[in-house]
Amino acid sequence: MGENNITDTKNIILEWLNKEKAPFEIDSDSKELIADLCVEWQYEKQNREKFEKEIDKIISELAKKQLESSV
């Protein structure tokens, strides 16, 4: 957890996204984008619709790319 025992949420998220096998190839920019969004919205408890929308946009794009590449 860093040099001084300090937590870094984003790094831990990225570490696990890289460690666990994804259902298909997910580029590092998208992973970074997902981690950033999660950290950015961490203090928002109630109105998370915008977060969901933004995440879904990234995921839709990934799914679309995957289908295009598999055709």
Added chain:
Amino acid sequence: MRIERISIKNFGSYFEGPHEISMKDTSGIDGYAIFGQIGRGKTTIIKAVHWGLYGEVMASSIIGGKLHEKPRPYIDYNKQKEGLEAEGGWCLPLVNNNAFRQGFDEMVIEVDFEHEGSNYSLIRIAKPKVKNPKNDKNMGMEISLTMDKRSIEKHRIENTIEKIMPEAISQFFFVEVDNIGAFSELLFSSQNPSIVEQVELILGIPAIDKSEEDFQKKKNQHSRKRKKLMRDANKGKDVATEHATCEAKIEQAKKDIANYREQIDSLNHEIDEIDEKLEDEPTATDLMARKKDCMKNIEDAEIKLKEHFEDRRMLIKNGFWKVLVKKGITNAIERLTVAENRKEDLQKQINLEGIQRTHHNELAVDKGVDCKVCGNKTEGSSPDEMTKAAKKVIELDESIKSKQEEIDSIGRPGKEISGLAKIKTNVSLMAMDEIEFAIGRLETTIFNEITKKKAVEDELRNHDELSIQKMKNDRDTTMKNVGDLEGEEKAAIKILKIEEEKEDKLSTQLENAGTQSLQIKQLKAKIDIYNWLSDCFKKAMNEFKQEARESVQKIATDAFMEMETEPEKYDRIEVGDDWSVKLIEADGNVAPAGNPGTRQTLAVCVFDGLRRTSNLQFPTFFDNPGSNISDEVIQNMAEYFWRDNSSQMVMLSHSGGLKEEETIEKYGEKLSGAWRVVYDSESSSSIIEELLMK
């Protein structure tokens, strides 16, 4: 983020203004102190910064054992103008009283701060919209924020501040004594959802767990949508109809389970309430037991009393006459001692007079002597002297005779004294004293127990055994209902499981039933990604929580060892999975957390552990850290916080905490600035005076 300037006008106890604190010149040191007696306006500085940043200041009060919180109003017409005590008087208005009475034009807070290399200047103003504002509806608020002298658009200001320093975690940086007190209580009561939420918020845990919840939600949404699309694609086929029925059953089972759970929780709550009432209500059995105890105590005391009476009787029987004559013996011994002393005195006088008589007798017959050897001649007494000496001899003879007669009349008191003394020492008066004391004590015990017994008997007479029995019956019935509902819930869970398994098979059949549209395929890919994300985040969560907990534990322990006056007594601070805190002693036992000073010190250390673990570089305002903490620990605390220059640390202390002169003398080198807050009656305002540093 570090605050460089605070300016206050017409806020709280600060009338007119600006009243300023500048923390620009740090010379690499970021420790500050603000001194002032209680009620002079120290905490108002923190409130002012908070209002400047977030436009709201909450007031809290414990009423009827419950914590109440509400935003402080700008003005309170009844209180400030009419002097009336409004309902909820603990919620003080923000605008200065004098300013309000004199028709103020504005209340202004300015905060200049630096964040990630940029300089920000924030101005928040509250202004009356009408000439004589009566309530907050008549007030307006304006805000402006510049970043490196460039204005930030109005609609983006709140969001910008929230990104720099989120309000939700601000209480970990604007630490008021109330926070510490409340936090120290919460720390020791595990499973408190409020504390868990706050702690996890500052550590950034919601970035993982909230996101994971959202991923699950999205996955379920897409999954439902995909299944519907697949059913539509296979419309008319049995598998589609069956799948739709199955899904309806699943929905129904889920609703049933939620419904049963709600009822079970509500009934369990009722049981808890009955239990609480029953705990307060003594049963007839309890009362009878108490009465029995009283009777037993009376009986025991009476037996002992009887024994002591017997002892007293025996003591009187076997020589109590000695007790009765003891005082007379003592008096007699005293008188005999006086006589003995007189006898000795008279004897001494007789001896002296005997010597004098011999001398005078020689004078009465002395005719002089001629020495035949040396020829010297001594002169004898004259006839007058001889007559005088003879008279003296007669006088002395009479005196000796009279004294001898007195001695004879005194007899032998010494012998009598020794006889009486033997009798006196044999009398056991002490034993009698003890017996009398024990008897008195037992009689008091019996009286008290009889009073207690009477009170229990009264309680028994007024006791409503029927209502207690009714409560017990209600409890039993409710318990039975809970049991029944749990059975229903179990059955619904079983149905859900069966239907889910069925639905799973039907879904596979649906998938294989025909070609899938692109939309269905896309949804499948999205569900797979959400599944993967959810999995990753769950694992990240476990690791993150564990590491964060260990970090908080380590930092808090190090801080505690440095602040505590007897660190050798302790081994560590242990932070549980639910963020509850235990102090472990050197011998491995859990230290009792009864001392409020220790609890507050622990809370400060855990606060610091959370603050540092969060890696958020925010200024920290510590207001009167721990009212119950000893002077020595407070000093260690100041030393600990001021030594660390990783973030700005402002300690506010009243006269009962850090002493102004002593602190400047001792920690002057570690401070970049210090102020004294006083109340100036002439200007009817709190005033901030800068103190000269060493």
